[in-house]
Amino acid sequence: MKAVLLIDFGSTYTKLTAADIDNEVILGTAKAFTTISTDINEGLENALKDLEKQIGRINYTARYACSSAAGGLRMAAVGLVPDLTAEAAKRAALSAGAKVLKVYSYDLSLNEAREIEEAEPDILLLTGGTDGGNKEVILHNARIISDISGDFSIVVAGNKSAADEVFSILSKSGKEVRVCENVMPEFNTLNIEPAREAIREIFLKRIIHAKGLTKVKSLIEGILMPTPSAVLNAAHRLSAGFGDEKGIGELMVVDAGGATTDVHSIADGLPTQSGVIYKGLPEPFVKRTVEGDLGVRYSASALVEAAGIKQVEKLTNLPVADIECCLKVIKESPEILPCDNEKLSKLDFGLASLAVRLAVERHVGTIETFYTPLGASYIQTGKDLTGLKTVIGTGGPVINSSNPLKVLSQALYDEANPALLKPKQAEFLLDTKYIMAAMGLLCEHHPEVGIRIMKKELMKL
Amino acid sequence: MLNKTLVLGVIGADVHAIGNKILDYALTEAGFKVINLGVMVSQEEFINAAIETDADAILVSSLYGHGELDCRGLREKCDEAGLKDILLYVGGNLVVGKTPFEEVEKKFKEMGFNRVYPPGTLPDTAIADIKKDLGVE
Numbered sequence: 001m002k003a004v005l006l007i008d009f010g011s012t013y014t015k016l017t018a019a020d021i022d023n024e025v026i027l028g029t030a031k032a033f034t035t036i037s038t039d040i041n042e043g044l045e046n047a048l049k050d051l052e053k054q055i056g057r058i059n060y061t062a063r064y065a066c067s068s069a070a071g072g073l074r075m076a077a078v079g080l081v082p083d084l085t086a087e088a089a090k091r092a093a094l095s096a097g098a099k100v101l102k103v104y105s106y107d108l109s110l111n112e113a114r115e116i117e118e119a120e121p122d123i124l125l126l127t128g129g130t131d132g133g134n135k136e137v138i139l140h141n142a143r144i145i146s147d148i149s150g151d152f153s154i155v156v157a158g159n160k161s162a163a164d165e166v167f168s169i170l171s172k173s174g175k176e177v178r179v180c181e182n183v184m185p186e187f188n189t190l191n192i193e194p195a196r197e198a199i200r201e202i203f204l205k206r207i208i209h210a211k212g213l214t215k216v217k218s219l220i221e222g223i224l225m226p227t228p229s230a231v232l233n234a235a236h237r238l239s240a241g242f243g244d245e246k247g248i249g250e251l252m253v254v255d256a257g258g259a260t261t262d263v264h265s266i267a268d269g270l271p272t273q274s275g276v277i278y279k280g281l282p283e284p285f286v287k288r289t290v291e292g293d294l295g296v297r298y299s300a301s302a303l304v305e306a307a308g309i310k311q312v313e314k315l316t317n318l319p320v321a322d323i324e325c326c327l328k329v330i331k332e333s334p335e336i337l338p339c340d341n342e343k344l345s346k347l348d349f350g351l352a353s354l355a356v357r358l359a360v361e362r363h364v365g366t367i368e369t370f371y372t373p374l375g376a377s378y379i380q381t382g383k384d385l386t387g388l389k390t391v392i393g394t395g396g397p398v399i400n401s402s403n404p405l406k407v408l409s410q411a412l413y414d415e416a417n418p419a420l421l422k423p424k425q426a427e428f429l430l431d432t433k434y435i436m437a438a439m440g441l442l443c444e445h446h447p448e449v450g451i452r453i454m455k456k457e458l459m460k461l
Numbered sequence: 462m463l464n465k466t467l468v469l470g471v472i473g474a475d476v477h478a479i480g481n482k483i484l485d486y487a488l489t490e491a492g493f494k495v496i497n498l499g500v501m502v503s504q505e506e507f508i509n510a511a512i513e514t515d516a517d518a519i520l521v522s523s524l525y526g527h528g529e530l531d532c533r534g535l536r537e538k539c540d541e542a543g544l545k546d547i548l549l550y551v552g553g554n555l556v557v558g559k560t561p562f563e564e565v566e567k568k569f570k571e572m573g574f575n576r577v578y579p580p581g582t583l584p585d586t587a588i589a590d591i592k593k594d595l596g597v598e
Binding site: 080081083084085129130132133134135184187188277279370371372373374377379 | 466474475476494496499500501506509510512513514515516525526527
C-alpha cells in the first residue's frame with residue numbers, strides 16, 4: 001500500500017482524503033474546523049485524529065494540499081473595454097481559482113484606486129489593449145496602480161507594445177510585478193493560460209506564506225493550488241483522460257456551497273445548430289464561473305432574492321411565512337444543519353435546487369432570434385452546452401441533499417426558456433465522498449490513478 | 462505591413478457575408494491589419510473593437526437598405542467613446558429606392574462619415590483612399 005494524504009484547507013472545514021494509490025481506492029475521509037486565526041495545524045491535527053479513528057495510523061508517502069482558507073485567493077482585474085480585455089482578465093483570474101473581487105475597465109479613477117486599496121487583493125491582474133493596440137489606458141492604469149498602497153502582487157497581461165513601460169512604472173512602487181503574454185493578443189482571441197500560470201506561481205510563492213499557511217509546510221510537500229483550481233483540475237483530467245486512461249468526454253461540474261456556487265464546464269460549446277452566428281469573446285474550453293450571490297447559507301437571502309420567493313414556494317411547498325422564518329434562522333446561525341427540522345430541510349432542498357439552476361443558467365450561453373429583412377437569423381453568445389452528456393454534482397448542499405437527482409436536474413434545459421443553452425439530456429454523477437478537490441491534487445502527480453478513482457467513486461444517479 | 466489597423470464589418474441585422482470576406486482579403490493583401498467583425502455588427506461592437514485595437518479607421522458595409530437607420534449616431538458615439546477624429550467609411554446599398562447617389566453621399570457625410578461609396582465600388586478605390594487619408598501612400 002502506498003498512501004497519500006490530500007488536504008483541503010477550506011474556509012470553514014479542513015477536509016482530509018486518504019487515498020491508496022497502489023490499489024487505487026479511497027481509504028477514508030475526515031474533516032474538522034479550520035483554525036486559521038490561531039494555528040492552522042490545530043484543525044489539521046483534529047481532522048487527522050478523526051481519520052485515524054476510522055482507518056488507523058498510516059504512514060503517508062506524500063501529503064498534498066489546496067487552500068481556500070483566509071478568504072482564498074483574492075483578486076482584482078483591470079482591463080480596457082468591459083466586453084473585451086476586462087472580460088478576458090476576469091476569466092483568467094477565475095480559471096486560476098481566484099475570488100474576483102471586482103473587474104475594472106477604461107481609465108481607473110482615484111475613487112476606484114481607493115476601492116482597490118480597501119479591498120486588499122492578493123493579486124491584481126492588469127490588462128488592456130490588443131498587441132499593438134491601445135497603450136494609453138494601460139499606461140494610465142499602471143501609474144494609478146503604482147500609487148495604491150498595500151502589499152499585493154501585480155500580473156501584467158496586456159498590450160505587449162506597452163509592457164516594458166508598464167513594468168518600469170509598476171516596479172518603482174516596490175510591488176512584485178510579473179509580465180506575461182497578453183490575455184487578448186489579437187482582437188477577440190483569448191489567451192488566458194500564461195496569466196493563469198503566473199497567478200498560480202505567485203500564489204505558491206507568496207500568498208500561502210502571507211496567509212499563515214507555511215506553518216504546515218513541515219508536514220506537507222506543498223500547497224499546490226487554490227481549492228477551486230483543484231476542482232477544475234479534477235474535472236479537466238476526468239474529461240480529457242491521461243496517457244492510456246481515457247477520459248469521459250465533455251462535462252460540467254456544479255459545486256454548490258454556503259456562500260457561492262461554482263460551475264465548471266469542460267466543453268468547446270460551439271454552435272450545435274446550423275445557421276447560427278457566434279458573437280462575442282470566444283469561450284475557454286475549460287471554463288469556471290462563480291456566483292457570489294448563490295449559496296444556501298451565507299448567501300441564502302441573496303439567492304431567494306435572485307430567484308424570487310415564488311420560485312422557492314413552488315419548489316418547497318412551504319408558505320412564504322415559513323420560508324421567511326427559516327431564512328431568519330439561517331441568517332442568525334449560518335452553520336446550522338437541517339437535521340430533524342423538517343421545514344429547514346425542505347427549504348434547503350429548494351435553495352440548493354435554485355442555486356444549481358441559476359448558476360448553470362448564468363454559466364451557459366444564450367441564443368437569440370433576430371428577424372431581419374432576409375428572414376430569421378440566430379445569434380449565439382457563450383457556450384452551447386445542449387449536447388453535454390455528463391453533469392457532476394459536488395458541494396455540501398448537493399451531496400447532502402435529500403434528493404440530489406432532483407437538485408441536479410435543475411441544470412437541464414428548460415422548454416419554457418429555450419434561449420438558455422443548458423444540457424438537454426445528461427447523466428448525473430454525485431461526488432458522494434466529497435473528493436473532487438482531493439482528486440484534483442492527486443491528478444497533479446498521479447493523473448491516471450486520480451481519473452480511475454473518480455470513475456469508481458462518482459456515483460451514478 | 463503598413464502598421465495601420467482597420468475595423469471592418471457589416472452593420473445592423475444585415476447578413477451579407479461575401480462582400481465582407483472579399484474586402485477583408487483585399488485590405489489584408491494591401492498591407493492593413495484588418496479586424497473583421499463579420500456580419501450583424503452593432504455600433505457598440507465597432508467602437509469597442511476600435512478602442513481595444515487602437516484602430517485608425519472603421520469601415521462599415523450595409524447591403525440591405527437599412528444603412529441610414531443603422532449608421533445614424535455612430536460618429537457621436539465614437540466621440541463619446543474617446544475615438545476622436547477616427548476615420549469612418551461606409552459603402553454598399555445604403556438606402557432603399559432610387560435616390561441619386563449624390564444625395565446619399567451628402568446625407569452620410571452629414572452623419573459624420575468621411576467617405577461614402579456607391580454600390581459596385583471596387584476594393585482598390587477604397588484602398589487608395591484609405592492610404593491617402595492615413596498618409597501611407
